[in-house]
Amino acid sequence: MIEVRELTKSFARHTAVKGIDFSVQKGEIVGFLGPNGAGKTTTMRMLTGYLPPTSGSATIAGFDIFRQSLDARRCIGYMPENVPLYEDMRVREFLRYRASLKGLNNRDAKRRVNEVIETCGLEGVRRKMIKVLSKGYRQRVGLADALVHEPQLLILDEPTNGLDPNQIRQIRDLIKRLSENHTILLSTHILHEVEMTCGRVIIIDGGQIKAQDTPQNLVAGMRAAGRVHAEISGDSGVIAPALQRMDHVKRVTHEIVEGDWSHYEILVDSGTDARERIHELASQYGWPLRSLHRKDPTLEDVFVELTRRD
Numbered sequence: 001m002i003e004v005r006e007l008t009k010s011f012a013r014h015t016a017v018k019g020i021d022f023s024v025q026k027g028e029i030v031g032f033l034g035p036n037g038a039g040k041t042t043t044m045r046m047l048t049g050y051l052p053p054t055s056g057s058a059t060i061a062g063f064d065i066f067r068q069s070l071d072a073r074r075c076i077g078y079m080p081e082n083v084p085l086y087e088d089m090r091v092r093e094f095l096r097y098r099a100s101l102k103g104l105n106n107r108d109a110k111r112r113v114n115e116v117i118e119t120c121g122l123e124g125v126r127r128k129m130i131k132v133l134s135k136g137y138r139q140r141v142g143l144a145d146a147l148v149h150e151p152q153l154l155i156l157d158e159p160t161n162g163l164d165p166n167q168i169r170q171i172r173d174l175i176k177r178l179s180e181n182h183t184i185l186l187s188t189h190i191l192h193e194v195e196m197t198c199g200r201v202i203i204i205d206g207g208q209i210k211a212q213d214t215p216q217n218l219v220a221g222m223r224a225a226g227r228v229h230a231e232i233s234g235d236s237g238v239i240a241p242a243l244q245r246m247d248h249v250k251r252v253t254h255e256i257v258e259g260d261w262s263h264y265e266i267l268v269d270s271g272t273d274a275r276e277r278i279h280e281l282a283s284q285y286g287w288p289l290r291s292l293h294r295k296d297p298t299l300e301d302v303f304v305e306l307t308r309r310d
């Protein structure tokens with residue numbers, strides 16, 4: 001459904017997307033993740049034909065997004081990060097207007113607007129002015145707009161941005177339902193949401209793809225490199241370097257939790273478990289140790305590991 005090859009976008013002084021390659025197969029729901037400024041929106045805007053690339057190529061359902069832009073766009077429902085809505089229009093009127101802009105004749109527009117109003121749970125607000133709607137309802141109107149011309153592919157840029165937990169859940173459930181008959185590429189900063197909705201994840205940072213796999217495989221890959229958490233009392237200026245000097249320790253980070261107690265996170269080589277050695281070290285130097293355990297990594301740990309700056 002999406003084929004991206006060597007796609008690059010340079011602005012005056014800055015290359016935002018640096019020769020990325022990825023594919024999305026029909027029926028997939030793919031999370032597009034990255035820290036602020038990673039290049040997600042720039043990539044999505046190129047895929048949807050709003051921004052010309054500097055070099056590289058991309059096809060949507062076999063159509064070249066630059067040479068066959070109209071055909072490609074017909075296959076895409078795009079919901080940008082800040083959904084542009086006409087505040088003084090009523091919901092149904094706005095969707096009818098958008099449907100006609102997208103080339104639907106009157107009869108199809110009427111039918112589709114009724115369908116997307118139902119799909120997106122907008123029945124109760126169909127006659128309301130957009131300016132009086134809550135952020136959650138506005139996002140649903142944005143989704144209804146993206147869906148109105150029956151696209152096969154949905155490209156959603158942070159669809160749950162700024163929503164409260166209940167609204168996030170409602171939009172997430174809606175996206176899950178839509179995934180039954182759409183291919184979806186969505187960006188978000190809520191990694192827990194990705195673990196629940198997406199079959200595959202692409203992580204981008206600094207305009208380059210750092211990883212792409214199922215959330216389960218990414219987490220399993222990380223599990224191989226052990227991560228131990230310990231709470232130890234004492235001078236962290238002495239304890240952290242001592243932990244760092246142990247065999248197979250890759251990195252030690254720490255933060256004060258209360259008083260003299262600090263929480264240490266110790267990343268060790270795959271296949272090793274540092275817990276016994278940490279316990280021995282604490283006994284040897286008389287450091288009070290009140291907690292020592294391995295933590296199963298989450299997608300958030302994978303994300304931080306791949307995109308950390310320090």
Ligand SMILES: Nc1ncnc2c1ncn2[C@@H]1O[C@H](COP(=O)(O)OP(=O)(O)OP(=O)(O)O)[C@@H](O)[C@H]1O
Pocket residue numbers: 011012014015016034035036037038039040041042043
């Ligand atoms: N029109 C533009 N002119 C110049 N630089 C731009 C332009 N649009 C984006 N950039 C820069 O390109 C980089 C990537 O931006 P982009 O908006 O794609 O990131 P993002 O991953 O979507 O971030 P966020 O999570 O904050 O939305 C940033 O450094 C941004 O400042």
